[in-house]
Structures are given as structure tokens and as C-alpha cells.
Amino acid sequence: MAIKSIFGVWGAYFLFETGRLLYVSNSNAEALFVQRILMTIICITFTWLLYRMLIAVRSGGMGAAIFMLVLPTMILANYIAILDQIVFDDQAALFEFSYLLDPIDFALFDWVLILDETFTRYFILAGWGALYLALSHSQDVQRMMEHSRQLERVNRESELRALRYQLNPHFVFNALNSVSSLIIDRQNEQAEKLVDDLADYMRAVLTGGAEDMITVEQEIAQQARYLEIERMRFPERLHYFVNIAPAANGWKIPALIIQPLIENAIKFGVSSADQPLNIVISAQIDGDRLQIRVANDGRVKIPAEQPHDRTDGTGTGLSNIQNRLKALYGQNASLFLANSKDGMAVATIILPDPSLMFEDI
Known part of the structure; x- marks a missing residue:
């Protein structure tokens, strides 16, 4: 110079x-x-x-x-x-x-x-x-x-990985409870199949463990595998439907971002009621935003400061989602809980264009 x-x-x-x-x-x-x-x-x-x-x-x-x-x-x-x-x-x-x-x-x-x-x-x-x-x-x-951006990026990546891996033990805990229930019910073949499916699922999750961002198509495929695992426990009561707009399939989103929503739907839907549970996963692009919805039968009690406060045990998963969104997008992304008119509890994640991620702050 x-x-x-x-x-x-x-x-x-x-x-x-x-x-x-x-x-x-x-x-x-x-x-x-x-x-x-x-x-x-x-x-x-x-x-x-x-x-x-x-x-x-x-x-x-x-x-x-x-x-x-x-x-x-x-x-x-x-x-x-x-x-x-x-x-x-x-x-x-x-x-x-x-x-x-x-x-x-x-x-x-x-x-x-x-x-x-x-x-x-x-x-x-x-x-x-x-x-x-x-x-x-x-x-x-x-x-x-x-140098400051590099330090912040390293800190943010460490935080994202810590938040991301917090989901895996949570999921394993729920899945092992399902295995335990099948064993108690002496459904050994189903328990064995569930263990095999769980191993396949965890292998897929851990193989992509280094990736904080995956496509909507990959995320939905992982969640569908998880729901299939849960259907082993509730074959007659758990039903799920996927409705993804073709334009949304390639949109990059945080890995496992909707996992806590599906876990909560199953935990407080199937396990707390005798009626069948329908879970609807949808994703569509609205302008320059991606909307991902997870809806299930029932009503949700909206926290006073949603979704920060814990409500009936759902606070950890929801707080995890919000922390990840804030770390990646700042104030450009949001999570909403609502009750629809047709009697379903709806959680909506709104994400901005991937270019608004904090790639280099």
C-alpha cells in the first residue's frame, strides 16, 4: 500500500x-x-x-x-x-x-x-x-x-452446535422411552425394529452433524423418519401429513429446527389423550419469507411471553428454537404459537431469505 x-x-x-x-x-x-x-x-x-x-x-x-x-x-x-x-x-x-x-x-x-x-x-x-x-x-x-468478526463467528458456531446437539439427547430420551414402553408391552419385534430405525436415524443425524444448515427437503425427510419411528409406538393413533411447496424444497434452514415442535406435538398429543392425533407439516414461500408450520390436534396454552416461558414442559424446546433463530438471523426470524379455528395448535417458524443470515458480522 x-x-x-x-x-x-x-x-x-x-x-x-x-x-x-x-x-x-x-x-x-x-x-x-x-x-x-x-x-x-x-x-x-x-x-x-x-x-x-x-x-x-x-x-x-x-x-x-x-x-x-x-x-x-x-x-x-x-x-x-x-x-x-x-x-x-x-x-x-x-x-x-x-x-x-x-x-x-x-x-x-x-x-x-x-x-x-x-x-x-x-x-x-x-x-x-x-x-x-x-x-x-x-x-x-x-x-x-x-478479527472480531472471526471471534464472533466462532462463538456463534459454537453456540449453534451446542444448541443443535442439545436436541439429540432430548430426542434419544423420548425414543428410548418408546422402546421401553414396547418392551414393557412385550412387543419385542417392534422394539427391535424401533431400535434399528433409531440407529439409522441417529446415523443420518450424526453424519450431517457438521452441517448447521440443510434444505427444507432434507429436514422434512429427517422428521418423517422420526415420525415413522414414533408410529411404531402409536400405529393406530398417530397420523402425519406433509405439504411442502416445491419452491420451498431447496430453501436452507437450520438443521433439526422443527424437531422440538414435532416432539411436543407427540408428547402432548398422543401420550396425553386417547384420540388419534394428526400432525400436519407444511412449508411455503410468502414473498421473501419462508413459513414452516407444524400443526396438531388440540389447543396450546400460549405463554405470556411466548415462547420464552416454560409452559407444561414445552419451554426448553421452544426456547432452543428461538435461541438458534436469534443466533443465525437476529431479529429477522420469528416463532409464533397459535390456535387455529379448526381446532389445531399451530407453531409457525418464519425465516428470511438466506442472504440475511449473519454470515459475517
């Missing part, structure tokens, strides 16, 4: 001075052009020295850098102005620099012109130095922000 800006500043100055010579007739224009190149190289060298001095005092804070841009930069500008008087010779031939080895007679110098040149070069050097410090500070801030 520093080298590019040095060449950029003095390159622009060189082009400006060269362009100005086009409007001034001079019989020795070619020699002056070469001298201008030499002087530009000298200016670049002095600016590089200023760059090294600024690096040396950066650890001393902004005060030291500002001091370096005042007195030392003024001295460098003065040397450049003196060298400018030495280098430029209207009478010198093209590529003839032997005059630079002659003794210097300072009495012949135009000190008023040198003073003017000193201020001109000083403001160029100081301007470059201020630009460098600003760009350098901006880069430091960007690096700090990137």
Missing part, C-alpha cells in the same frame, strides 16, 4: 510537470525530461525515507506521527528543493550528468525559489504522510474488525 501510494503521488506529479512543459517552448526539452525523471526518483527515495520514519514512530501513537510530519518532513522537503536546484540545468546535454559532480556554489542558488519549492514539496510529502497514516489506520481497524 505504501509503495503504491508513493509511486502514485509522485507519478501524478511527474505527469503534471511534464504536461506543463508542453506549453513552454524550450530547446533543451529532452534533457529536462530526463532530469525530471531523475528528480522524481529522488523524490520517491525521500518519501520512502519518510515512510520508514513513520513506521518507526507508529508505536509511539498519533502524536509522534504528527511530529514526524512537521519538522522532519520539512527538512526532507528542504533537501528535495536544494537537490531540485542542483539537478536541473537548462544548459546540460541529454544524458549528460557530469555537472552533478562539480563543486556546488550555494551562493548562486535562488533561495527564494528554493523556499517556494520547499513548501511545495513539503505539502506533497505531508499530504502523502497523512494519506498513508489514514490508510494504515483504516487497515488496522479493518483487521481488528475482521
